[in-house]
Every structure is written in C-alpha cells, then in structure tokens.
Amino acid sequence: MASPQSIAGWIDISPAALRKLRAELELHDKSVLDEMGVGAIHTGYADLFFPGTSVLHTRARYLLFVPWIYLGLAAHPRARAERVRELKEKAELWLTGCLRAHAQENDDGIIGGRVYPEPPAQPPDFAYWSALREYRLYEGVPRAQLLARWDRARIMPREDVRTREDRVDQQPLGLFDVPSLPAWWMQEDANVSFQLEADEAEFLRDRLAQRRPPCLLGVAAALLGKRARPTARTLWGDPFMRRAADVFDRDHSGPDLRPASAAAALQRADGASALAELVRAIYAALVELLREQDLRAAGRLPLPEDHAHYREYLRSYWEEDDGETVRRARDLPLQGLKADIQLPGRLPELLAHVQARVSSIRRASEVQARLLDSTTLELFTSLEWARKRTRARLPRRDGRGRREGFGKGTVRVADINYRWPMVSRMLRDIQEGLPDV
Structure with missing residues (x-):
C-alpha cells in the first residue's frame, strides 16, 4: 500500500493580490x-516622489540584509528546496535577535522585534522586495517564485556572473547586486546594527541616485553630505528636500518626466x-x-x-x-x-x-x-x-x-505624510554612514 502523501503546501500570493495588500497597508x-x-x-x-518605498520600510540597511539572507541561503549546503523556507525564517530570526541584542537607545525599526522569537506577519523581504527591484539590487523571478522554484546554484551575486565563466551559461533565478556577504553573517556572536559601513552607505546612495528615470528620492540621495540631510517633520517643509526638488527641476525636468x-x-x-x-x-x-x-x-x-x-x-x-x-x-x-x-x-x-x-x-x-x-x-x-x-x-x-459606540477616538483625523517618516529615516541612515560625515 502506498504511503499517504501530504497535501500541505505553500500558498503563494499573486502579484496582483500582493499589490492590493500593500495598498491596503498604505491606507x-x-x-x-x-x-x-x-x-x-x-x-x-x-x-x-519615492518609487519602490513602502510604509513598512524602517531602516536603510534592510536593503542589504534581505539580499544577504538569500545569498546566505544560496551558500548553505543544506538549503534545499524542501527546507529553504524553514532556513530562511531561521536566518530572519537570527537577524532580529542580533539587532535586538545590540540595539542602541531609541534604535527603532527592527522588523519583528515586538513578536520575537515568533516570526513577524510580514518578513523583511515582503516589505523591501519592490525597492530591491526598483533600484536594481535584485533581478530575477518574483519573490514567491524564487522560493517555489528554489535552486541555490541559480541564486547568485551579480559579481559571480561577471567573474565566473563556469556559471555564465546558467540561467539564474535571481541575481543580487549588493556588497558581498559579510564574514559575520549568521555568526552567533555577531554585533549587528543598522549602522551602515562606509562602502555600504556609498553603494546605496549611488544606487538610489542612478535610478532611471530619475526621481526625487534619487536626487536627494545624491545630495547627502556632511550637513546635508532631512531635518523637518514634513516633506514639503524640509529645506533639504526643497533643494533636491530644485536640483531635480534644473537637471531632469521635462515634458516626458513625472513630475514635470x-x-x-x-x-x-x-x-x-x-x-x-x-x-x-x-x-x-x-x-x-x-x-x-x-x-x-x-x-x-x-x-x-x-x-x-x-x-x-x-x-x-x-x-x-x-x-x-x-x-x-x-x-x-x-x-x-x-x-x-x-x-x-x-x-x-x-x-x-x-x-x-x-x-x-x-x-x-x-x-x-x-x-x-x-x-x-x-x-x-x-x-x-x-x-x-x-x-x-x-x-x-x-x-x-x-x-453604535462611535465617539472621541474612533476616527483619527490626520494629514498625509507620503511615507516621509520612513524615507527621511532611510536617507539619514545613508548620510550617517558616509565617510567624512
């Protein structure tokens, strides 16, 4: 008699459903x-103004943490298709635990920090995947397909494609174009924080600035410097962003660009x-x-x-x-x-x-x-x-x-911030990591 087969499986969210869910989270x-x-x-x-961003974004270094999670799995000899989700969750919990252990005062933004050691409802890659694509930090199949079709030999840093002839003829499932996987990754005693290394900050600044077509976020990233960073509570009230808008209009405005x-x-x-x-x-x-x-x-x-x-x-x-x-x-x-x-x-x-x-x-x-x-x-x-x-x-x-029961506090009346709290925090992260800043 044949052994019974499990009918349990992973349910992937379609791109349309994912867009709808993200829109609802925005609201x-x-x-x-x-x-x-x-x-x-x-x-x-x-x-x-800020394509690829989300209200779920917290800190800039997640733009590197997420690719490193996948590149770490690709380097893991036991990360076969049947175990990849289990090992991915383990890596995410390791990251959350390290960030919590070494968090500075008022060092917020740890995804899953409040529910740790339980996994969060939306893991970091859910929040940051659109940004990875938007700023060419990732190229390949959609996130859900990457896990469903997992083959660690076909998940690679772009540098491998550039330098290793034995892999050029393989059709990769996913390419991550980020700084190399750190030596401390997945080490028990790793001191992990949101502080970007100088090369990481320069990389993210340049990658945002190189986005095409140009956008206000990219121009702002290019202007980050010793005393140049966001400081105001509102987007339109921030002198740094007003300067970025003026530079955008000087260098990039035209009838084919939005905004004109x-x-x-x-x-x-x-x-x-x-x-x-x-x-x-x-x-x-x-x-x-x-x-x-x-x-x-x-x-x-x-x-x-x-x-x-x-x-x-x-x-x-x-x-x-x-x-x-x-x-x-x-x-x-x-x-x-x-x-x-x-x-x-x-x-x-x-x-x-x-x-x-x-x-x-x-x-x-x-x-x-x-x-x-x-x-x-x-x-x-x-x-x-x-x-x-x-x-x-x-x-x-x-x-x-x-x-019934409607009263003071039922509805929160507020203005619209256009993700500015998240975006300004990420820009400050990059600015604080730049050398000579």
Whole structure:
C-alpha cells in the first residue's frame, strides 16, 4: 500500500493580490482609515516622489540584509528546496535577535522585534522586495517564485556572473547586486546594527541616485553630505528636500518626466495633504452628527460628554489653527493635482466640493451650515457606500449599527505624510554612514 502523501503546501500570493495588500497597508498607516478614498493621494504622491518605498520600510540597511539572507541561503549546503523556507525564517530570526541584542537607545525599526522569537506577519523581504527591484539590487523571478522554484546554484551575486565563466551559461533565478556577504553573517556572536559601513552607505546612495528615470528620492540621495540631510517633520517643509526638488527641476525636468516640476508638485502635495485632512475631519463630524441623532431618537439621554468632539475639532481649523490648514487646502490647484497623480472614481468630485465649501467659510460659526449640510452628507454617504458597503457608517438606516459606540477616538483625523517618516529615516541612515560625515 502506498504511503499517504501530504497535501500541505505553500500558498503563494499573486502579484496582483500582493499589490492590493500593500495598498491596503498604505491606507492603514498609523490607524487612519480611508473611508473617503483620499489614500489614493497618499499613494500617488509617495510613488511619484519615492518609487519602490513602502510604509513598512524602517531602516536603510534592510536593503542589504534581505539580499544577504538569500545569498546566505544560496551558500548553505543544506538549503534545499524542501527546507529553504524553514532556513530562511531561521536566518530572519537570527537577524532580529542580533539587532535586538545590540540595539542602541531609541534604535527603532527592527522588523519583528515586538513578536520575537515568533516570526513577524510580514518578513523583511515582503516589505523591501519592490525597492530591491526598483533600484536594481535584485533581478530575477518574483519573490514567491524564487522560493517555489528554489535552486541555490541559480541564486547568485551579480559579481559571480561577471567573474565566473563556469556559471555564465546558467540561467539564474535571481541575481543580487549588493556588497558581498559579510564574514559575520549568521555568526552567533555577531554585533549587528543598522549602522551602515562606509562602502555600504556609498553603494546605496549611488544606487538610489542612478535610478532611471530619475526621481526625487534619487536626487536627494545624491545630495547627502556632511550637513546635508532631512531635518523637518514634513516633506514639503524640509529645506533639504526643497533643494533636491530644485536640483531635480534644473537637471531632469521635462515634458516626458513625472513630475514635470518637482518643486511645484511638492507644493501641491502640501495642499493635497491639508485638503485630505479636512475631508477626514468632515467625515468624522458627519458620523458624529448622525450618531447624536440616533441617540436622541432612541431617547438615550443625556448625551455623552464628548458627543460634539469632531464638530468642535472641525471648527478649530478656523479658530485655533490660524487658518493655516484651510489656506493650504484652499490654495491647492486641483488641475495640477490631477496632472500629478491619478485620482480614481469620484474622488475629484469630492475634493472639488470640499474645497469650494471650505473656501466659502469666513468664520467658524459657518462651519456646520457649510460643511455638515444635507448636500455634503449625501455626497459623502454615496461615496462611502460605493467604497465599503459592509463598513459604511453614514447611511442613515444601514449604518446605524456601525455608528453604535462611535465617539472621541474612533476616527483619527490626520494629514498625509507620503511615507516621509520612513524615507527621511532611510536617507539619514545613508548620510550617517558616509565617510567624512
């Protein structure tokens, strides 16, 4: 009698499903839900300025750690196809453990550090694979196929293809073009940190700068120097990035490049961030208003103390913000925004409506009449229903149950950062590793 065969297997995620999953992760950055679809603005400008990056990125050295994991497996005599995933996870846990053991104060960004010694839900290669391809650190089959078709003899550093004639005629599954595997790799007493060696920092700076077509991230990487690095909380408010945009426009601008003008696109990204923040505030205030009506209709009085939290917050843009967010949103040229990035569905209609209403308000007392009126409610309800029917809160009848328990803290109203916290951290990592810096 034949022995039973296991039907357990590895389920690979298709490229389309992977793109969808990454997009959803973008929308949940810092727990900001995207009920109105303004996350498309975040993704559009982030991909325009910083192609290949992700909200899952933490530190620049992972751009080398991930290739070294695979090159280490290729050099491992027992890394056969049936064991490769087990050994890959072992290497990832070794890396996490080393980083945790030698972490400096406030040395954050360790992927899987919080769940160690359990493996993280998204391992480092999941987060960084697009960047490896974008900046030519990897060339070959997709990540899932690399593991499914594993043949360690066909996983190699590009230097091997350049120097070893006996391997030139082999069709590689994957080529990693990175500095050589360190001697300390997978050693028990290895002192591993996020600090880049000088040659590693120069390599990453040059590889980002050589990206074609050129992008703002590449220009910024090329400008890194002794006192040249990101310092500001916001992308558009950072003098270093404004200089990078000016250099981009001087050296690379043209009708066939996106953006045609990086400096102008940065300014529009600023206004789009403010407008998206107001959209989120209006959404929260509308849900809150309907929730109050639900409570009154049910006779559940007195109302909670914070029953008008989001409406007061919305008014504060005209009272306590000195009108700065309002001014940025009002001055955004929507035609320029649509030229920069793709706005799906009815998002342009939503942005035009909100901008027009915001521009018409002269004092805080007009906020509820102009921004929480029946026309605005109808538009927001229609768009939310089209996007997320099973999660929609605004429909009066169908959303009533989802409004239950809604209150202060349910929705986090925030602007859009376009992955700037992650990108600026990576640029600083490279700058700190450069020689004579």
